[in-house]
Amino acid sequence: MLGWLLEAAQCLLTLAAAPGAIGLVRWIKARLQGRRGAPLWQPYLDLRRLFRQEVIIAPSTSWIFRAAPAVLFGCMIVVSLLVPMLAAPLPLDGAGDLVVVVYLLLLGTFVLSLAGLDPGSAFGGMGSSREMTIASLAEPTVALAIFGLGVTAGSTNLGQIVARTLENPARVLSAGHLMAFAALYIVMLAETGRLPVDNPATHLELTMIHEAMVLEYSGRYLALIEWASWMKFFIFLSLLSNLFLPAGVAATLTPAALAVSLAVLLAKILILAVSVAILETQVAKLRLFRVPELLSVSFLLALLAVTSSVLVR
Amino acid sequence: MDPAYFTPLCTLTSSLVLLAGIAILWRHSLPAYIDSFARQSFFFVLVILAVAATTGTRELYIVAAMVFVLKVVVIPRLLHRVRRTVGADLEIHPYVNVPFSLAIAGALTLVSYVVAAPVMALSDLPTRASIPLALAVIFVGLFIVVSRRSALTQIVGFLVMENGIALLAVLATYGIPLIVELGVFLDVLLGFLVMLVFVHRIRETFDTTDVDRLRKLRQ
Numbered sequence: 095m096l097g098w099l100l101e102a103a104q105c106l107l108t109l110a111a112a113p114g115a116i117g118l119v120r121w122i123k124a125r126l127q128g129r130r131g132a133p134l135w136q137p138y139l140d141l142r143r144l145f146r147q148e149v150i151i152a153p154s155t156s157w158i159f160r161a162a163p164a165v166l167f168g169c170m171i172v173v174s175l176l177v178p179m180l181a182a183p184l185p186l187d188g189a190g191d192l193v194v195v196v197y198l199l200l201l202g203t204f205v206l207s208l209a210g211l212d213p214g215s216a217f218g219g220m221g222s223s224r225e226m227t228i229a230s231l232a233e234p235t236v237a238l239a240i241f242g243l244g245v246t247a248g249s250t251n252l253g254q255i256v257a258r259t260l261e262n263p264a265r266v267l268s269a270g271h272l273m274a275f276a277a278l279y280i281v282m283l284a285e286t287g288r289l290p291v292d293n294p295a296t297h298l299e300l301t302m303i304h305e306a307m308v309l310e311y312s313g314r315y316l317a318l319i320e321w322a323s324w325m326k327f328f329i330f331l332s333l334l335s336n337l338f339l340p341a342g343v344a345a346t347l348t349p350a351a352l353a354v355s356l357a358v359l360l361a362k363i364l365i366l367a368v369s370v371a372i373l374e375t376q377v378a379k380l381r382l383f384r385v386p387e388l389l390s391v392s393f394l395l396a397l398l399a400v401t402s403s404v405l406v407r
Numbered sequence: 408m409d410p411a412y413f414t415p416l417c418t419l420t421s422s423l424v425l426l427a428g429i430a431i432l433w434r435h436s437l438p439a440y441i442d443s444f445a446r447q448s449f450f451f452v453l454v455i456l457a458v459a460a461t462t463g464t465r466e467l468y469i470v471a472a473m474v475f476v477l478k479v480v481v482i483p484r485l486l487h488r489v490r491r492t493v494g495a496d497l498e499i500h501p502y503v504n505v506p507f508s509l510a511i512a513g514a515l516t517l518v519s520y521v522v523a524a525p526v527m528a529l530s531d532l533p534t535r536a537s538i539p540l541a542l543a544v545i546f547v548g549l550f551i552v553v554s555r556r557s558a559l560t561q562i563v564g565f566l567v568m569e570n571g572i573a574l575l576a577v578l579a580t581y582g583i584p585l586i587v588e589l590g591v592f593l594d595v596l597l598g599f600l601v602m603l604v605f606v607h608r609i610r611e612t613f614d615t616t617d618v619d620r621l622r623k624l625r626q
Contacts, residue, residue, distance in 0.1 A: 268415045269422040390506040391433055397513045398425070402418060405520045405539075 096347045097185040101175050104184075108174035111360075112321070112328035113137035115367050122371035137324065141317050149313035152213045162209030163311070163318035169202040170325040178256050179332050180355045181344040187253040192240050195252065195333075199285065199326060203229050206319070210307030217299065221306025224382065228291060228303070231389040232281045238396035239274045239281075243337060246270065246403045256340045266339055270403030273395045275338040280392035282330040284385070286323065289374040291385055301379060328363070335362035413461045414533045417578070420457060421537035423450040424574060425516070428547045428567045432508040432554075440563045441486045444570075447544075448478035451570055455577055458534070466585045467577075473592060474573070482566065482599060489603055490559060493610050503554040511554075515546040526579075534578045541578055544571030558606045558616040562599065569595055 117134040124131025151159065176190045176198075190198075203225060210222035244250040246265065247258040259265055284291045287304040297305055308319050336343055342358030344351035380388060427447035431440050452475050459467035503511065519542035527535045548568025552561045573591070576583050583591075606616060613620050 264412070264415065267419065269419040272419070273422065273426075387433065387505045387509070390509040394429065394509050394513045395426075398422065398516060401516060401520055402422060402536075402540075405524075 097181075100181055100347065100352070101184060101186055104177070104179045105171060105174045107179065107356075108170070108325050108328055108332075109321075111363075112324040113141060115328050115331065115363060116324045118364070119367050119371045119374075122368055123374055126371065126375040137320075141321060144317035144320070145314050147313045149315060152215075152310055155213050155310075159209050159212040159310070160315070162205045162212075163315045163322070165205045166202040166322045167318045169198045169205075170322045170329065173198050173329055174325065176252065177329055177333055178253050178336055178343060179359055180352055181347060182256045182260065182340070183253045183345075187251055191250040192244065192252050192255070193250055196236050196240065199329070200229060200233065202322065202326065203285070206307055209311075213310045215310060217302075217306045217309050220299075221303055221309070224303045225307060228284050228385060228389070231386055232284045232392075235277050235281050235389065235393045235396045238393065238400055239277045242270055242274045242396065242399040242403050245400070252337070256336055256343055257345070259337075259340045260343065260345060263341065266341075268403070270399045271338060273402070274399035275334065277392045277396035277399060278334060278338075280388065280395070282327075282334060283370070283373075284389060284392075286327040286330055288327075288370060290377050290380050290388060293379050301382070331363045331366045332359060335359065335366060413457065414536060416457050417454065417534050417537045418540070420450055420454045421540040421574065421578070424454065424570065425540050425544050425547070428544050428551075428570075429509070429512050431551055431560075431563060431567065432512055432547070433505060435505075437490050437557070437559055438487070440560055441483050441490065444486075444563050444566055445479050445483040447567065447570055448474060448482075451574055452479065454537075454574060455582075458577055458581055461533075462581050464582060466588075467582045469585065470577075470582060470588050473588075477592060477596065478566070478570070482596075485599075485603065486559065486563070489606060493559065493606060493616055501555050508550070508554060511550060512547050515550060516540075516543040519543040519546055530579075532579070534581075537578050538575065541571055541575035544568075544574060547571075556617045556619050558602075558609055558618050561618065562602050562606070565602070566595075566599070 114134060114137070117132070117137045120136070121131045121134050172190075173195050175186050176184075176195050178184055178187075207222035207225045207229075210218040210225070212218070240250065243255055247255040249255065249258075265271055283289070287294050292303040293301055294304065296302060297309075299306070304323065308316060311319055336359070339362065342355055342362075344355040424447055427443050427450055430443045430446075434440060434443065452471050455467055455471040455474065458464075459471060501508065516539070520539040523539040523542055526538060530538075545568050548564050548566075548571055551564030551567060555561060555564065582588070609618075609621065610616055
């Protein structure tokens with residue numbers, strides 16, 4: 095029973111904390127760039143405003159355009175139930191492993207790029223084609239990094255991986271583990287549309303990817319999409335922090351352990367969010383044709399991670 | 408040092424040596440290549456120090472100090488100076504483009520794992536897991552030499568290859584005798600200086616360091 099409550103708590107945590115994480119990244123970035131920056135709770139205000147606003151739908155769209163935000167949001171909700179955020183063995187662990195989680199995240203990407211194509215506007219199509227280019231380059235990396243993690247843990251089950259790494263903390267510093275982390279970090283930047291790949295703060299037609307796809311959306315549809323993409327960022331951060339540094343994740347379902355687990359999770363996500371913000375102030379956006387170079391670096395890292403954890407026995 | 412930590416530490420530092428070598432394939436400018444090489448040599452010094460601390464060989468500390476002075480400080484400085492006088496900053500059209508180079512580097516790493524498998528099966532050294540990584544550094548260095556046009560980049564590739572050979576020596580035998588090591592160092596230094604002279608000559612004669620232009624004789 096407690097396990098199921100925990101699942102619900104994880105879902106609510108993701109829903110509630112995701113806009114905060116984005117607000118934090120924006121605020122730190124603004125501070126580092128010498129601006130005052132919007133307050134941390136600005137994304138919540140944005141969501142409230144968007145939910146109140148009128149919805150305008152282009153007459154050339156089909157049902158895909160209206161269904162996409164709900165599907166995307168649903169994917170993120172399901173993923174938030176499957177990722178071990180607070181405790182390692184969860185009741186729903188058997189329902190989906192790492193492969194399911196990654197492909198649910200990719201299903202969201204796919205649906206959104208279909209929705210970008212649907213209105214038939216030039217920007218939407220451009221954004222979708224770019225998004226698909228990046229997703230198709232990022233996917234092999236994700237698959238390889240998963241194999242690396244799965245083989246060392248002996249299972250692709252997320253709870254199992256976390257539990258095994260908790261049992262053997264020295265593994266955290268092994269070369270394969272660190273390279274898989276670096277590979278997934280780069281993929282996280284690409285998949286959540288962060289800076290070296292996509293600039294989340296502009297509407298410049300030459301460079302935008304995510305913003306180009308959602309340009310036709312308004313009102314509550316846009317609110318759902320934005321919320322879902324923030325949740326995706328939050329989920330990626332908690333995946334990175336718990337898969338690669340599981341210290342603090344509760345192995346027993348006692349209130350004290352869960353409280354510690356929540357505090358440690360938020361601290362780890364805070365550190366990762368700060369690292370993303372610092373990175374975004376350091377690097378310029380890559381030209382679109384340089385993005386494959388970055389993603390092949392992350393692919394190579396994942397490959398080396400697999401070779402150093404699999405081929406050496 | 409505890410052997411339980413020694414093996415992962417060795418693999419980690421050797422992986423960093425390999426990654427610094429691969430970074431040269433990823434970057435586009437000569438200063439970045441030279442810095443990557445200096446970084447790689449620094450990680451190599453860490454490997455030597457780890458081995459020295461575990462085996463207690465005193466000679467290895469001397470080797471580490473020499474590598475640090477020569478490959479982290481002196482050679483990168485000389486390279487930067489030559490780069491400024493020659494005025495070549497960008498490797499504009501490598502023979503193999505960047506994503507494909509990276510894919511080839513991955514394939515070379517796999518090949519070195521396959522090649523090193525019999526050696527690893529025979530040996531019971533705690534460092535045996537890193538031997539394929541050292542081989543991969545050699546292969547990557549060779550690949551830099553054959554796939555890049557600028558003579559300076561090719562020198563960097565040669566130095567990377569040399570780092571790989573030295574890394575293999577340290578990992579597989581815990582260091583060769585000091586006198587041999589000294590000979591190798593002098594050899595590398597002299598070879599490097601001769602190459603620098605050649606780069607100057609090429610530059611004076613052909614007005615470029617692009618070795619693809621060295622097709623016809625001039626008086």
